[in-house]
Amino acid sequence: MSPQITPIADTAQDLELVERLLTPDGARIPHPQLDRFVADVDPAQLRSLLRDMVVLRRIDTEGVALQRQGQLGLWAPCRGQEATQIGTARALDPQDYVFPSYRETGVIYARGAKPGDYVRMWRGEEGAGHDPGALRVAPLQIIIGAQSLHAVGYALGIRHEGSDEVAVTYFGDGATSQGDVNEAMIFAASYQAPVVFVCQNNHWAISEPVALQSQYPLAGRAPGFGIPSLRVDGNDVLACLAAMRWALDHARSGKGPAYIEAVTYRMGPHTTADDPTRYRPAEELDAWRDRDPIARLETYLRGIGELGDEHLAETQAAADAVAKEMRAECLGMVTREPLAVFDRVYAEPHAGLERQRDEYAAYLSTFEGEV
Known part of the structure; x- marks a missing residue:
């Protein structure tokens, strides 16, 4: 399941070199390798995934608003990347341990974060943003790519103890140019560590396009270390779920590390301190709006008669309730002297x-x- 090693010339060609189960216009297509990993997913589960993505987007919107209002020092938006984060995180087993970057709001949400957990770190309050032990998610990592080394170290411990866990690390396309990520893959491959590398290729490492970093798909690097990889449509939540189940099955069965490149797009700024209009063409952003991960799943569910306006209204109400509690928790925090x-x-x-x-x-x- 390694990717085709074909040069990337532009965004359009980039999208043709991914594995998917739902097309951008919401049609279900068969896939000889991935279908078996989602054979159990029924409409109710798909509606649950849709709800997760809607809630995540609302959390993200509230985080940006709180920062603009001076309640947070910074916020790292994940708008547009909901399918990658929710699809992969919902595939995890409870005992698995996650090592995230700073943008994985959806991952900590899927692991059971409380409303205050999303803002505590960005507000600069005492302690980590969440309880790492309760969520089995390490603190959000600001240093680019450092969490990949932590994940491999943890995975080596899993291997020595013979437990049934898998370590999972998330990072962006920019981190693949860092030594830490490459060194982590060397160690993981050499010692057959049970770790899954998830690269969220959102096309922009701050202001640098991914095509400038690599002329070939990023998933093509992993086989060079002896790690099987899969390049998946990161805006297809069903494909992301399937890809993660494939990777976890590989790692958990003693076959060593696996690598996923989820091709998605950062719809907002790198952080709230960034102005993407200074480097990103407007037509590129417009093109990706047509590939919105939430709209894609909604279209599919409507097409098969498994989604109505009432359910969508209930979902939006639930999302608003989470955002309201998140805001209340943020404004109620007492900063230490x-x-x-x-x-x-x-x-x-x-x-x-x-x-x-x-x-x-x-x-x-x-x-x-x-x-």
């Missing part, structure tokens, strides 16, 4: 730390009286 950053650094008093605390207190005092 600045000097509290020195609390519980050491078990016993430490002279060096006390000196730093005094120096920081003196620095903060220079702002007294400022509005």
